[in-house]
Amino acid sequence: MSYDGSLAEGPVGNKLTGKLGVGEIVLMVVATASPLAVMVANLPLIVLLGNGPAAPVDALIAMIIMLLFTVGFISMSRYIKNSGAFYAYIQKGLGRITGLGSATLALCSYSLILIAIEGFFGYALADTLKTFLGIEIPWQVLSLAIVAVVGYFGYRHIELSAKVLGIALILEILIVIAVDFAVISQQGLAALDTRVFALETITSGSPGFGIMFAIFCFIGFEATVVFREEARDPERTIPIATYAAAIGVGIFYFVSMWCFVGGVGFDRVLPFAEEHPGDVYLLVSEQFLGTAAKDAMQLLLITSLFAVVLSLHNVVVRYTYILGSYGAFPRFLSDIHPRNGSPHKASLVQTLCSLAVLAVVMAIGLDPVTQVYAWGATAGTIGYMFLLALTCVGVLVFFASTDGGTSRWVSVVAPLGALAGILFCIWIAIDNLPTLVGGENPYPIAFGIALTIAASFLVGVIMAAFIRARRPERYLELKALT
Numbered sequence: 245m246s247y248d249g250s251l252a253e254g255p256v257g258n259k260l261t262g263k264l265g266v267g268e269i270v271l272m273v274v275a276t277a278s279p280l281a282v283m284v285a286n287l288p289l290i291v292l293l294g295n296g297p298a299a300p301v302d303a304l305i306a307m308i309i310m311l312l313f314t315v316g317f318i319s320m321s322r323y324i325k326n327s328g329a330f331y332a333y334i335q336k337g338l339g340r341i342t343g344l345g346s347a348t349l350a351l352c353s354y355s356l357i358l359i360a361i362e363g364f365f366g367y368a369l370a371d372t373l374k375t376f377l378g379i380e381i382p383w384q385v386l387s388l389a390i391v392a393v394v395g396y397f398g399y400r401h402i403e404l405s406a407k408v409l410g411i412a413l414i415l416e417i418l419i420v421i422a423v424d425f426a427v428i429s430q431q432g433l434a435a436l437d438t439r440v441f442a443l444e445t446i447t448s449g450s451p452g453f454g455i456m457f458a459i460f461c462f463i464g465f466e467a468t469v470v471f472r473e474e475a476r477d478p479e480r481t482i483p484i485a486t487y488a489a490a491i492g493v494g495i496f497y498f499v500s501m502w503c504f505v506g507g508v509g510f511d512r513v514l515p516f517a518e519e520h521p522g523d524v525y526l527l528v529s530e531q532f533l534g535t536a537a538k539d540a541m542q543l544l545l546i547t548s549l550f551a552v553v554l555s556l557h558n559v560v561v562r563y564t565y566i567l568g569s570y571g572a573f574p575r576f577l578s579d580i581h582p583r584n585g586s587p588h589k590a591s592l593v594q595t596l597c598s599l600a601v602l603a604v605v606m607a608i609g610l611d612p613v614t615q616v617y618a619w620g621a622t623a624g625t626i627g628y629m630f631l632l633a634l635t636c637v638g639v640l641v642f643f644a645s646t647d648g649g650t651s652r653w654v655s656v657v658a659p660l661g662a663l664a665g666i667l668f669c670i671w672i673a674i675d676n677l678p679t680l681v682g683g684e685n686p687y688p689i690a691f692g693i694a695l696t697i698a699a700s701f702l703v704g705v706i707m708a709a710f711i712r713a714r715r716p717e718r719y720l721e722l723k724a725l726t
Contacts, residue, residue, distance in 0.1 A: 269468055269485040270492065271410045275551040276464025276559070277493055280416035283500060284525045284545055286457055288517050290501075291524075293679075294454020296514040297439070298446045300502035306458035307494025309665035313632060314490050315658035316639035318483045319650060321469060323642075329469050329563065330635045337638030340722045341708040344572055346634050348704030351563045352696070353627030355594075357463070358556040359601050360620025365390050365549045367612040372546055376539070384606045388599060390550070394557050395595030399588045412547040419529070419541055420500050426532035427507040435506030452672040459669050460625050461497055462490070464555060504528060557594060564590040571718040572707065614682065622680045623693040627700065629670050636663035 290299045317333065324332045331350055335343020366387025373379045427435050439445055468486040507528050508516050517524050530538035565587035568577030577590045610616050636659045643655030677693065678686040712719040 268410070269481065270489050271413050273464055273468055273485070273489040274417075274493055275413045276555040277461055278416075278548050278552040279413075279420060279493070279496060279500075280541070280545055280548040281552065282461045282497065283420055283504070284523075284541070286461055287501060287504065288521050288524050290454050290457045291513060291517040292521060293450060294457060295446060295449040295451045296517075297437075297505045297510050298448065298451065298454060299458075300440055300498050300505060301446050302451070302454035302458040303461065303494065303497040303501050305455050305665075306462060307490065307498065309455075309459065309662055310462050310490045310494065311487075312658045312665070313636065313662035314486055315654055316643070316662070317635065318486055319654045320639050320642060321482060322479070323646075324469070329559075329566075330631045332469075333642075334631075334634045334638040335722075337640070337642035338634070340719065341705055341712075342634070344708040344722065345701045345704035346631060347563065347567060347572070348707070349627055349697070349701040350631050351560065351567075352700035353624040353631065354556055354560045354563070355597065355624075356620045356627070356696075357624035358553065358560060359598055360617045360624065361549060361553055361556065362387050362391055362394075362598055363602060363605065363612040363616035363620070365546075365553060368549060369546055372542060375542070383612050384602075387602055387606075387612070390553065391595060391598045391602065394550075394554050395591060395598075397554055398557050398561055398591035398595065399586060412544075412551040416544045416548045416551075417496070419537065419544055420496075422537070423507075423529050423532060424500055424503040427503040427528075430532060431506060436502055437506050437510045439510050440502060440505055452668065453676070455665075456669040456672045458497070459629065459666070462493060463625060463628055464559065507532060557591070561587055561590045561594050564594060570721045571715075572711070572722060618680075618682060619689055619693065622677075623696055626670070626673050626677075626693070627697045629666055629673065630697065630701075633663060633666045633670060636660075636666065 287299060290302055291297075294302055320333055320336070324336060329350065331343050331347035334346040363383075366383040366385075366389075369386045369390070370381055370383040373381060468482050468489060504525065505513050508524075520527055526538050526541055529541050564573060564577050566578075567573040568575055568579075568590065577593060578587065579589045580587060605616050639659045640656065640663070643650055643659075673680065674694070677690040681689045681693065683689065708719070708722065711722065
């Protein structure tokens with residue numbers, strides 16, 4: 245089989261279609277990161293478990309790590325011609341067996357995060373409906389309904405999802421920016437307290453935890469390359485979108501967290517977060533913008549969660565699609581809808597999987613927040629960090645064996661810097677996994693999470709070894725995944 249680097253003439257003759265520009269792709273990435281959900285739910289964790297008022301510095305360090313990662317990632321992208329995302333880079337550098345292992349790890353990680361948020365979304369929506377309308381609907385019903393609605397959007401053309409994500413994302417970004425402006429306008433530039441940069445502030449508490457949770461804020465980062473086939477002029481669009489997403493998200497978090505610390509007060513931020521861990525950012529918005537803004541933020545948190553779920557669904561579906569295209573998964577998963585140009589069968593399968601898993605956790609009686617969300621998001625995010633680390637190694641190995649005239653900054657220094665930062669975060673996460681899981685007896689769940697991550701990688705490794713031994717012609721097709 246000959247391969248020219250394009251999926252247009254792939255084994256099944258299918259190709260996704262779309263005209264996504266830089267702005268639309270950036271929206272996909274930022275929607276997955278969910279800026280408002282980060283400020284409401286993740287910021288308190290950075291403050292409480294990390295290093296308190298140094299939260300904006302943690303965001304800045306995380307941005308630097310992701311930018312270092314982007315340098316090698318984008319430079320290598322000119323050798324990757326499909327929408328295979330991280331695992332295409334890993335396979336290019338480390339071979340097909342490791343590549344397919346990383347693909348199943350990615351699919352499992354993103355699916356766990358997706359299902360975790362779908363469960364949490366149902367709970368949050370149920371609480372919102374009860375608070376504002378007095379309507380009581382079980383979270384289980386709402387979670388299943390959300391999965392069905394997202395499945396519908398996944399069945400349609402990608403540009404419909406982009407428009408929905410864009411509206412939801414712009415609204416949530418605007419309200420966070422409004423809080424930033426309110427803090428600065430009412431307190432002046434003094435609100436931007438420079439003590440957050442002091443060494444004693446950064447090293448207080450657990451800075452490793454703070455940076456780790458800040459890295460979590462960038463999840464979905466690879467969505468830029470996942471949508472390569474549906475992008476307009478991908479050779480130009482994807483690099484610009486990736487850098488724009490990393491810099492834009494990083495600066496947004498840095499400034500907003502800095503304003504948050506100033507709004508609460510440098511010396512009060514830690515005790516205030518301890519007193520109000522669940523609604524600390526909502527209370528700050530109420531203080532500076534009024535009760536109406538707080539209510540609006542609660543409502544926008546719902547649209548933010550919907551944007552996250554829709555974006556993650558699209559990412560998981562495109563993983564499934566590309567694996568089906570080259571025979572790692574059943575071929576029908578790569579079928580393209582004749583009118584919508586979407587991977588509709590892969591979307592349907594993902595929807596059914598979410599429904600099935602949620603039905604099981606509901607039958608068992610797991611709590612949607614402390615168990616479904618906490619366990620799923622923790623497992624998925626640790627798996628995501630392993631993907632980042634493997635990609636850095638893949639970039640290093642690839643450029644070490646390729647004489648492409650690439651500078652040492654691009655081929656060695658930047659990827660090594662990113663790898664060091666990511667491995668540090670992985671070590672912190674694994675070392676403190678019981679704390680992240682929580683509960684009275686977290687060790688069995690922590691062990692189960694570690695086992696799930698390892699098993700999801702080994703499944704792909706075993707699949708690749710089996711295909712190589714029993715179906716060598718299909719193993720050759722796997723080479724075209726890059």
